[in-house]
Amino acid sequence: MKILFTTLALIGLSTLGLQAEEAKVAAGNLNFTLPASGWTSVPTSSPMRAATLKIEVEGAEPLEAIFYYFGPGQGGDTKANIDRWLGQFASPPESKTEELDANGTKISLVTATGTYNDGAMFGPKTPKADYTLLGAIIPGPDAPVFIKLTGPKDAVAKITEDFKKLSLSPFAAK
Incomplete structure (x- = not known):
């Protein structure tokens, strides 16, 4: 029994140095790498969504980042989407x-x-003061992927750099 516990302890210690595989989400033939912690993929609530992420933010309600991919020739150009947002x-x-x-x-x-x-x-709209929208338009192989996140200004400010990294991740040097 003592040998079994010693073996299990050694196995546990030897795996501490292993890196966890990076979490990814796919949208529009692009693979996005999720930031290290607090960002998780959740089921989408609409067929219009290519993917949805839940983001835990200290001191705030969770935020949601929504990925849209409409396919070739769909979704509008960059200026039209920025104007709409x-x-x-x-x-x-x-x-x-x-x-x-x-x-x-x-x-x-x-x-x-x-x-x-x-x-x-x-539908009806609910005005939310001091909200920030982060939006990214990412060219894909056949059509763009759009990522949109909204939430209270202070909460969004805490994750803005991670949102940028997420947006750049399909093209990061390997």
Whole structure:
């Protein structure tokens, strides 16, 4: 019995140095690497969603990042999507659009803060003050992937850098 416990203890110690496999989510023929902790893939709630992530944020309710992929020729161009996202605010939000370079692939990242009109596209809206929208438009092999996340400004600020890394991850050097 003592030998069994010793063997199990040695096996346990020898596996401490092993790295856990990185969590990934696929959308539109691209594979995205999830940030190290607090980001998990959950079942989608709509056929329009390619993937959904739940993000644990200290001191806040969990956030949700939604991946959209509509296929070749669908989903609109970058400007149309940015305009649509900004139009989801009660009045023009404080916003900026950045172009990120992912090893030669240009990714558009939108950050907008203001009173966000939350709700389904054609349903009633609930105004939410001091909300931030993070949006990424990522070119895919045949069509773009769109990632959208909204939440309280302070909570979103805590995960903005991880959102950028997620957006760049399909093109990260291996």
